[in-house]
Amino acid sequence: MKTVLIGFGFIGRSLVNTIRKKIDILKKKKIDFKLVGIGELAGYAYDDDGLNLDYVSSLNDLSKHSESFFKGKTSVELIEKSEADLLIETTPTNFLSGEPGLTHIKTALDIGIHVVTSNKGPLVLAFKKLSNLAEKRGVELKYEATVAGALPIFTMVKNCLQGDTIQKISGILNGTANYILSKMYFDGTSFDLALKEAQERGITEKDYTYDVEGIDATCKVVILANSLMGRNVKFNDVDRVGISRVTPEAVSLAKRSGYTIKLIGTIDKDLEVTPKLIPENHPLCVHGTLNALHIETDLAREITIIGYGAGRETVSAMVNDIISVSNSNNRIK
Numbered sequence: 143m144k145t146v147l148i149g150f151g152f153i154g155r156s157l158v159n160t161i162r163k164k165i166d167i168l169k170k171k172k173i174d175f176k177l178v179g180i181g182e183l184a185g186y187a188y189d190d191d192g193l194n195l196d197y198v199s200s201l202n203d204l205s206k207h208s209e210s211f212f213k214g215k216t217s218v219e220l221i222e223k224s225e226a227d228l229l230i231e232t233t234p235t236n237f238l239s240g241e242p243g244l245t246h247i248k249t250a251l252d253i254g255i256h257v258v259t260s261n262k263g264p265l266v267l268a269f270k271k272l273s274n275l276a277e278k279r280g281v282e283l284k285y286e287a288t289v290a291g292a293l294p295i296f297t298m299v300k301n302c303l304q305g306d307t308i309q310k311i312s313g314i315l316n317g318t319a320n321y322i323l324s325k326m327y328f329d330g331t332s333f334d335l336a337l338k339e340a341q342e343r344g345i346t347e348k349d350y351t352y353d354v355e356g357i358d359a360t361c362k363v364v365i366l367a368n369s370l371m372g373r374n375v376k377f378n379d380v381d382r383v384g385i386s387r388v389t390p391e392a393v394s395l396a397k398r399s400g401y402t403i404k405l406i407g408t409i410d411k412d413l414e415v416t417p418k419l420i421p422e423n424h425p426l427c428v429h430g431t432l433n434a435l436h437i438e439t440d441l442a443r444e445i446t447i448i449g450y451g452a453g454r455e456t457v458s459a460m461v462n463d464i465i466s467v468s469n470s471n472n473r474i475k
């Protein structure tokens with residue numbers, strides 16, 4: 143499976159490192175994984191025989207891969223010249239323009255390359271267009287890592303609930319907001335202090351308002367609604383209230399009555415991201431940086447999945463997507 147990776151940051155590097163360690167699992171599944179190119183801002187590394195995973199994993203600066211680094215060349219050029227079977231897209235999320243990921247994904251799908259991505263932006267802006275394009279070209283578009291990191295929500299619903307009608311999805315979709323609210327619940331601290339601690343632990347986005355004003359969770363609500371509930375909604379269709387006005391007094395009052403305050407994304411008739419009172423014995427009452435998704439369907443009734451929504455664990459979802467692509471009916475060329 144000839145593969146190009148665009149975006150060699152935290153997720154891109156963690157993924158290469160994981161595949162390097164798990165290459166035997168891929169081989170057992172008869173997947174001949176060959177990473178031929180890695181694109182970053184400064185240019186790309188390319189070797190038609192396959193880049194050495196041990197070597198590229200060890201590099202802090204990819205351009206040091208001197209004999210195969212093409213400085214000043216763009217990732218779009220890499221996708222176009224690669225004749226790859228698979229694009230892995232892990233550039234930063236931009237939910238306003240979708241770029242640069244939107245162009246990378248469109249380019250790949252258009253020339254018949256499967257896509258696995260962790261980047262929410264392109265899906266928030268153009269879910270229908272990209273899914274239709276993938277279908278038209280007979281290739282896969284996989285995005286398990288975009289919502290709730292390692293939690294296999296799309297795989298579970300699409301593979302295990304094929305006869306069910308999904309009636310409602312609600313969940314904790316941002317681990318940083320959950321960390322802050324948990325800190326306020328257990329330690330009685332103020333929002334500002336809990337936010338400061340989250341920043342010191344390095345778990346906030348560069349722009350922390352993405353976490354605390356529910357922007358990141360809203361992107362995930364849009365992707366879930368469009369992917370799992372057949373909707374065609376945009377970011378502004380979601381009613382959004384963040385957690386910055388949640389006071390320690392409100393948290394403590396709720397606690398005295400057996401409730402917690404959680405930032406909940408809901409996909410029902412209406413779409414919203416808002417702080418809600420959750421009973422302490424409800425399955426969505428999970429603490430720290432955990433994510434949780436609660437699905438209500440006609441047949442199974444209620445299913446909750448809980449786990450890590452960000453960080454290194456996200457790679458689990460991407461490796462599974464890569465294996466699924468190689469097993470799909472849309473055969474690798």
Ligand SMILES: NC(=O)c1ccc[n+]([C@@H]2O[C@H](COP(=O)([O-])OP(=O)(O)OC[C@H]3O[C@@H](n4cnc5c(N)ncnc54)[C@H](OP(=O)(O)O)[C@@H]3O)[C@@H](O)[C@H]2O)c1
Nearest residue numbers: 149150151152153182183232233234235242260261452453
């Ligand atoms: N981190 C997580 O836990 C997590 C979990 C789930 C999903 N995600 C999503 O996964 C994606 C990657 O996250 P990350 O944490 O790995 O981010 P990151 O560390 O910032 O990595 C992104 C990489 O993409 C590069 N890049 C930027 N523009 C590019 C372009 N035009 N062409 C090629 N490369 C470009 C960046 O280079 P520079 O550094 O030089 O700008 C950086 O190396 C994001 O969309 C994020 O929302 C992340």
